[in-house]
Amino acid sequence: KKNMKLLVALSIVSIACATQFVPIPGEMEGFSMGPTRTNYTIDVYYDHLCPDSAAAWEGLQKYFHANQYWLRVVIHIFPLPYHTFSFVVSQAGRFIQDNYPDDFISYLQFMFDHRSKYLDTALFWTMQQIKNNIAADASSLSQATFSEVLNALESDSVNNEVRVGWKYGCSRGVSGTPIHFVNGVMVPDATGFTTEQAWAHFFYSLNATKY
Known part of the structure; x- marks a missing residue:
C-alpha cells in the first residue's frame, strides 16, 4: 500500500510539474499577408x-500572389x-518582422535559398561568427543595420518572442515543418504541396464539396 501511495503521489507531482500554460502572445502571432477579412486563411508553420x-513556400507564394485579393496567408516561424x-x-527574422515588415519575406527567402550556410558551414564557426554572419x-x-540585428540577437525580449511563438505552435499540435492550417483546421496533406497547382486543386475541391 505504501509503495502504491508513493507511486500515485509521484505521478501527481510529475503531472503538475509537466503542466504549463502557454503564454498569451502580446499580439496575434505570425506575419500576415492578404486581406484581414476573407473566407479563407492559411496559417503555415515554417523553419x-x-x-x-x-519547397512548400515556393508553391504557396505563387498561389498567393495569383489570389491575394481573397486569400490570407499567415506565416509562423517554428524553429526545429x-x-x-x-x-x-529566427531571432533575426523576428526582429525584421517586428521592425521592418516589408523586408521579412526577403529574409525568409534568403534563408531558404542559403540554408546550407547555417546548416553545414556554420558548424565550424563560433557562436559569435554565426551571429556576425546573420547580422551581415x-x-x-533589409533596412536594418548590422548593429541593430546584432543587438537583436542578444535581446531578451526578441528571444522571448520567438519562444512564445514556438510554444504557441506546440499548443496547436505543431511538431514539425511545414504544417498548414486552413481556417484553423490542420491539413496534413498540404505538407506535400510544393506547386501552385496543388493549392489550386485543393481549393477547387474544397469549394466543390459545398455545392
Whole structure:
C-alpha cells in the first residue's frame, strides 16, 4: 500500500510539474499577408532552415500572389531543435518582422535559398561568427543595420518572442515543418504541396464539396 501511495503521489507531482500554460502572445502571432477579412486563411508553420519548408513556400507564394485579393496567408516561424542554429536565425527574422515588415519575406527567402550556410558551414564557426554572419546577411537585404540585428540577437525580449511563438505552435499540435492550417483546421496533406497547382486543386475541391 505504501509503495502504491508513493507511486500515485509521484505521478501527481510529475503531472503538475509537466503542466504549463502557454503564454498569451502580446499580439496575434505570425506575419500576415492578404486581406484581414476573407473566407479563407492559411496559417503555415515554417523553419527558416528546413528544406521541406522551402519547397512548400515556393508553391504557396505563387498561389498567393495569383489570389491575394481573397486569400490570407499567415506565416509562423517554428524553429526545429535539430537544426542547430535555427533559433538564432529566427531571432533575426523576428526582429525584421517586428521592425521592418516589408523586408521579412526577403529574409525568409534568403534563408531558404542559403540554408546550407547555417546548416553545414556554420558548424565550424563560433557562436559569435554565426551571429556576425546573420547580422551581415540580414542587414544586406533589409533596412536594418548590422548593429541593430546584432543587438537583436542578444535581446531578451526578441528571444522571448520567438519562444512564445514556438510554444504557441506546440499548443496547436505543431511538431514539425511545414504544417498548414486552413481556417484553423490542420491539413496534413498540404505538407506535400510544393506547386501552385496543388493549392489550386485543393481549393477547387474544397469549394466543390459545398455545392
